[in-house]
Amino acid sequence: MSNTRQLDDKVMVEMRGVNKWYGQFHVLKDVNLKVRQGERIVICGPSGSGKSTTIRCINRLEEHQKGDIVVADTVLNNDLKNIETIRREVGMVFQHFNLFPHLTVLENCALAPIWVRKTPRAEAEEIAMKYLRRVRIEEQALKYPGQLSGGQQQRVAIARSLCMNPQVMLFDEPTSALDPEMIKEVLDVMIELAEEGMTMLCVTHEMGFAKTVADRVIFMDKGQIIEENEPEAFFNNPQSERTQAFLSQILNH
């Protein structure tokens, strides 16, 4: 199966020669990545290989020390204005959901539109309900996150990001903290999002998801991009030994 489609030429995220250190530890080495509008990228690789760090550099949750990052035509530098602009356009979903436990589901979703986009409260709540409906959880809108299951919380987290109407969505292992029976409900939402044309970067080990959704799969190891390819070629005919070893490990158990 191939996911090849006609993609826009517009580049949404571009990383050029990005390097990052934690103290003396060289965690990202010369990462180059170009994501076009509407493109769906899956990033995989062994634990500690720098996948999270890579996508967290895109919205400046981590600072890179060398190289350039451009997101939605805004250059990511130390200018707070630019950082805020980029964060408005980039949504992020975390492994551990990170919902705000002191706010209801509805308040979680309406918060950023109200305080960042300055949307009037009533309108923001309408937007929130719209996206909660899309992730099929509108009946829980008045509950607190602690009252929901993991899968429900992660769907709320996705809705919360979508409420800001982002141009790019980053997912950092969104299903890794879930009980097995809840993984599907989250992946289904992500697949729908992909079908609607959202530009997505997903760190995940759900290879089924990668095969159905990804335009490109990227394999990282030791802070470097080792291999990238269309999913079919990537899975059936990996070129690098590291990729082969990694795939045989995660596919054979």
Add this chain to the structure above:
Amino acid sequence: MSDLSKVRHEMLPDLPPPENTTGPVGWMRRHLFSSVTNTVLTLFTLYILYILLVPTIDWAFIKADWFGETRDACTSGGACWVFVTTRFSQFLYGFYPEELTWRINLAFILLAVQLVWLMIPKLPFKGIVSVLVLFVYPVVAFYLLYGGSFGLDVVETHKWGGLSLTLVLAVIGIVAALPFGVLLALGRRSEMPIVKSFCVVYIELWRGVPLITVLFMASVMLPLFVPAEVTFDKLLRALIGIVMFQSAYMAEVVRGGLQAIPKGQYEAAQALGLNYWKMMGLIVLPQALKLMIPGIVNTFIALFKDTSLVLIIGLFDLLAIVQAGLTDPKWLGYSVEGYAFVALMFWIFCFGMSKYSQHLERHFHTGHGSR
């Protein structure tokens, strides 16, 4: 089918727990008389309570005298509460003119009504009441207590005293210290080196000094640094000292609360585009405040008791005014009653606050809601 195969076809029913493990008898058996040692300890404790409580109750209530004009009313040999009851209004209001004490009463009733309103979860308009308490009430209370406008006569602060002064010191001390404490704590966690060093130095400096020194300095040294024509009210000086001292402690309580908020909360807030102040004000502090409640109440209780130190700079708080009463030749020898009264008043307030904070903790712990 193998021998290892086992299948249950009918589910087991729910049963009540065995008879002798529930109810008061079961409780006593398990907790008070579970073993020989436990039984001996239980009986011993009951005995101690008996030999302590019986004479105390006898002295304080049964053989006590309550009302009268002078010490001659105390004839029964128990506690002479007459000392307290005849001077009760002085213990409450200090030297505040008697015909004006309604202003103090009104100020505290207003405060109590607003606080109770905020404490009862069911009542509406919490936001409006909070704004009233924080911004409108201080002005109203100032004019009520001090006067000087709206046709209210000025009552100089040296006439203030007793329990009302203690409460004024404690309430202003804690309320004013909270915002400073929050700012200091945020500063201490800041990544800006100058801000951070300033906050660390400030906090460590004030925390390393006893309140009594601060009060001495406020009353003796502060006037040396300001021009002679500026006269600083003595109470105001004490208050400034208390607030600066208290903010350092508050900052450490707040910092403890901030540390307990997981990194993921900051990251989620940032990823949504919230700037620093919105992230702190909307996400981090509201969660941290809940965790800080026990710490805040603890420092408040400590401060409430420490306010009695102002007696050394000549302010007549509850303790000072009772002590002054004890030096009255007509009442020599009744210090036990006087101090017992002071202790009881302090205990009532501190115990009340402690209970309320436990209630809040339970509320935040079990309920998911903050409203």
